[in-house]
Amino acid sequence: MINDDGELDKRALLDSFIRDYGDDLKRIAYLYLNDLAESEDVVQEVLIKSYHQLDQFRHDCTYKTWLIRMTINQCKDFTKRWSFRNIFYRQELDEVHDQNLTENLYIEQESSYEMSQQLAKLPAKYKEVLILFYYEELTMKEISEVLQINHNTVKSRLLRGKKALKDKLERSDWIG
Template identity: 80%
Template sequence: MQYDEGELDRRELLVSFIRDYGDDLKRIAYLYLNDLAESEDIVQEVLIKSYHQLDSFRHESSYKTWLIRMTINLCKDHKKRWSVRNIFYKQEAPEVRDHKLTETDYIQKESSNEIMQQLARLAPKHKEVLILYYYEELTMQEISDVLQINHNTVKSRLLRGKQALKEKLERREDHG
């Protein structure tokens, strides 16, 4: 099979997307959807979509920003689908299989799981800025670019999101 030079460039770019951004995109999708299989599907869809839309990429942002924006949009679309919205399922808590975990490690792991569960329950506008800021370590300006919203809106959502997450965690502690 022969490829023209442009096709090879596109393939090399796709490989670099996977290598450079694949883990970040999967983390964003997972934190957004709280489902590993679905997050992997979303990332695969983003990569396929980016490959087919490379010719229309306008270089108004970085590739990373473009791919993150696509990931978030596909996660939002996924959450809107009837089948996902109307089927309730509860994921089972994973068993502790590693008996070598120290008590401190276990507490930190449980605390991290609790934060992720409560983060998943936040309003999307708060969840997405918290994910991008804390997990992807993007600056407020980069978040503004990714989400295509005003810098001050990012600040406001970040503050409100942190407050909402704190309240959820405190309520959980009071009832737990």
């Protein structure tokens, strides 16, 4: 976005990042970190960093790809911190007080929770490909661009990641 002076309007661009990609970035961070508050912090850091680095954007990818790459890198950095390693990983499901909540909805919530717990335990190289493919619905080509790896590596990690997730779910008695 260019202002009347022919310069990059960083504020307007940041607003469009938040509006157009904010939810996607939060979802990626949450699936990666499995902690809502921490994922919101990561996204905030990414948006601040993107604002300050807009002049350095090379236009060799889309803004969305650039922001997703920054989010994944920020999540990786966050998980390396000592404080993150000492957080009790499992968060309890919210207590169900609503008497109108159906059993199916409760089972669906529990299933989704178990899936995200097991996904979070996968090695980063599998977790990030699965998140981008299934949750963000990126193509293999887009994933290749975001992660800066070749197309065949994406395919391989996707297959191995699915197998690893299936094995974890079977061991947790989630699936048969």
